[in-house]
Amino acid sequence: MSKQFTPNNPLPQEAPVPDEIATFSEAVEAEIDAHLAKYPLKRSAILPLMFIVQRERGYLDKPGVAYLADRLGVRVTDIWEVATFYSMINTEPVGKYHLQVCRTLSCKIVGADKITEHCKSRLGIKPGETSEDGQFSLSEVECLGSCGTAPMMQIGFDYYENLTPEKVDELIEQCRSNQLSNGVR
Amino acid sequence: MFIGAIGCEPLQLARVQLERSESLETYQKHGGYESLRKVLGGMSPDDVIGELKKSALRGRGGAGFPTGMKWSFVPKDSPKPKYVVCNADESEPGTFKDRYIMERDPHMLIEGMLIAAYALGSKTCYIYTRGEYRYIIEIMDRAIAEARAAGLVGDKILGKDFACEVYTHSGAGAYICGEETALLNSLEGLRGHPRMKPPFPAVAGLYGCPTVVNNVETLTAVPDIIRMGGEAYQKLGTEKSGGTKLWSVSGHVNRPGVYELPMGYADMEKFIMEDCQGIPNGRKLKAVIPGGSSVYIMPASDIEGKKVTMDYEGLVAAGSMVGSGGFIVMDDTVDIFESTKNLTEFYKHESCGWCTPCREGTDWLVKVFKRIARGEGKPDDAQLLLDLCDNIEGKSFCPLGDAASWPIQSAIKKFPEDFRRHLAPLAGGNGHKSLSTL
Numbered sequence: 001m002s003k004q005f006t007p008n009n010p011l012p013q014e015a016p017v018p019d020e021i022a023t024f025s026e027a028v029e030a031e032i033d034a035h036l037a038k039y040p041l042k043r044s045a046i047l048p049l050m051f052i053v054q055r056e057r058g059y060l061d062k063p064g065v066a067y068l069a070d071r072l073g074v075r076v077t078d079i080w081e082v083a084t085f086y087s088m089i090n091t092e093p094v095g096k097y098h099l100q101v102c103r104t105l106s107c108k109i110v111g112a113d114k115i116t117e118h119c120k121s122r123l124g125i126k127p128g129e130t131s132e133d134g135q136f137s138l139s140e141v142e143c144l145g146s147c148g149t150a151p152m153m154q155i156g157f158d159y160y161e162n163l164t165p166e167k168v169d170e171l172i173e174q175c176r177s178n179q180l181s182n183g184v185r
Numbered sequence: 186m187f188i189g190a191i192g193c194e195p196l197q198l199a200r201v202q203l204e205r206s207e208s209l210e211t212y213q214k215h216g217g218y219e220s221l222r223k224v225l226g227g228m229s230p231d232d233v234i235g236e237l238k239k240s241a242l243r244g245r246g247g248a249g250f251p252t253g254m255k256w257s258f259v260p261k262d263s264p265k266p267k268y269v270v271c272n273a274d275e276s277e278p279g280t281f282k283d284r285y286i287m288e289r290d291p292h293m294l295i296e297g298m299l300i301a302a303y304a305l306g307s308k309t310c311y312i313y314t315r316g317e318y319r320y321i322i323e324i325m326d327r328a329i330a331e332a333r334a335a336g337l338v339g340d341k342i343l344g345k346d347f348a349c350e351v352y353t354h355s356g357a358g359a360y361i362c363g364e365e366t367a368l369l370n371s372l373e374g375l376r377g378h379p380r381m382k383p384p385f386p387a388v389a390g391l392y393g394c395p396t397v398v399n400n401v402e403t404l405t406a407v408p409d410i411i412r413m414g415g416e417a418y419q420k421l422g423t424e425k426s427g428g429t430k431l432w433s434v435s436g437h438v439n440r441p442g443v444y445e446l447p448m449g450y451a452d453m454e455k456f457i458m459e460d461c462q463g464i465p466n467g468r469k470l471k472a473v474i475p476g477g478s479s480v481y482i483m484p485a486s487d488i489e490g491k492k493v494t495m496d497y498e499g500l501v502a503a504g505s506m507v508g509s510g511g512f513i514v515m516d517d518t519v520d521i522f523e524s525t526k527n528l529t530e531f532y533k534h535e536s537c538g539w540c541t542p543c544r545e546g547t548d549w550l551v552k553v554f555k556r557i558a559r560g561e562g563k564p565d566d567a568q569l570l571l572d573l574c575d576n577i578e579g580k581s582f583c584p585l586g587d588a589a590s591w592p593i594q595s596a597i598k599k600f601p602e603d604f605r606r607h608l609a610p611l612a613g614g615n616g617h618k619s620l621s622t623l
Binding site: 045048050072081082103104109110142145149 | 278316376434513
């Protein structure tokens with residue numbers, strides 16, 4: 001007869017393998033402490049801390065998630081729950097330069113499609129893809145609050161506005177020769 | 186891009202063109218923190234709320250709720266801490282005013298928040314900024330540090346018995362977090378799902394404590410209201426809509442930008458054709474979405490020669506809304522079917538997934554739009570879109586469902602020909618009965 005599940009008689013489980021936990025430098029730990037000091041509840045710092053993990057590790061990976069759960073005193077699933085809700089939190093690796101072209105109406109009617117097409121043809125990738133050398137990712141994103149200077153895109157956190165295909169060429173050229181900040185901070 | 190006032194003295198934009206306008210020095214040289222000094226120098230919290238009520242200031246985030254009233258809902262006798270939260274999530278398509286206020290005049294926001302905190306008995310303020318505005322957060326952090334060093338933030342502000350902290354907080358890319366209760370959940374470290382109301386945030390907001398959530402433009406109006414008095418501020422606008430309003434103008438105009446207009450500015454047509462310098466390339470005006478993507482679209486025929494007044498009442502009378510003031514102008518090259526599809530895709534992406542009508546409804550709307558665009562639609566698809574909207578509007582948990590429905594309903598009503606053009610071939614000509622509803 002199979003064993004009945006009750007809270008006092010749990011199903012036998014394999015011993016859990018502890019997650020690998022990310023570690024950070026003292027300077028980064030101090031930065032994290034400064035964020036935590038802003039809030040009465042540590043959990044409030046989840047998004048600011050995710051951005052830091054993402055910056056340090058390229059994306060929010062499993063050891064990064066384990067670190068956050070530990071640091072904030074919440075479950076690993078609590079971290080994933082939040083991470084998967086917000087479009088700026090990357091749970092998969094992205095290219096060094098993440099080109100995010102605004103696709104929403106104000107940009108759309110003044111040529112956002114042309115900018116996206118241009119990026120596609122210059123980079124050889126479609127929105128949602130990363131180039132094989134890991135240098136570039138391309139995304140189409142929703143309104144970035146730059147409608148008066150449309151069309152536009154963000155590379156990392158940096159805004160590039162009033163774009164033309166020529167300007168895009170220049171930017172991509174600067175990325176290729178590592179002369180442009182990737183806007184990650 | 187233009188930034189300035191038309192038809193009034195600039196209030197919120199008074200300093201944006203000055204050199205180093207973001208610095209404390211510039212701000213103070215031009216009257217900055219004098220209103221805070223006035224408040225701490227002898228006004229009671231009730232006096233401040235009284236001036237706000239007299240000013241007829243209405244929330245500038247989109248809903249237009251009277252600010253003084255909102256503040257007065259915070260219970261004075263609550264033993265819990267109280268919070269002032271600035272909604273700087275600015276993600277309504279077509280809206281970019283808050284970005285420039287914070288970029289050019291961050292201290293005006295800090296002063297507005299401090300006055301709000303004093304009036305509400307709060308010791309902590311958070312500025313919830315959309316994650317994409319990282320450079321704005323950096324500007325605000327610098328301004329807060331500068332204010333703290335000058336004794337304007339922290340303990341014993343201006344030497345008085347008033348302590349208040351101001352912190353920035355970053356979102357991470359979610360339109361729904363502009364809805365105030367979703368914002369509060371996000372600020373608590375949760376997914377940005379809206380909360381059931383009531384209780385309203387004024388009673389149970391951040392961490393279950395009394396909280397006021399106000400838009401950047403609302404809070405930055407406060408120092409001017411205190412300086413000139415509520416009544417004088419109200420008189421700049423109309424009886425029911427006091428003061429001035431920022432309009433973020435984008436799309437097909439020769440001079441896009443952030444325009445500060447007195448509430449009740451007389452004529453939308455003049456605004457587009459003269460102040461915004463008209464439509465580029467000699468094209469004709471086709472449509473305007475005057476208050477951010479969530480409001481009803483207005484055809485040129487509802488604007489030209491109609492002397493539409495630009496305030497809350499005037500735009501409702503003209504068939505739309507002030508919303509966030511995200512003023513999107515479209516010329517006659519725009520296919521309203523395409524523009525509405527674009528916005529519907531936005532709402533589908535941004536639906537938080539919490540409630541079924543919005544999550545499933547916006548997904549179906551996009552599916553129907555896409556099949557029409559591919560030429561695989563059904564003759565009844567315009568009616569199907571309206572039916573779907575009817576099942577979303579008023580039936581979803583928060584206003585995002587309404588916001589997704591209104592653009593479609595108004596687009597089909599006001600621009601039937603743009604939908605007919607896509608559907609008629611599918612219906613085998615114009616004779617199909619479903620097209621007669623268009």
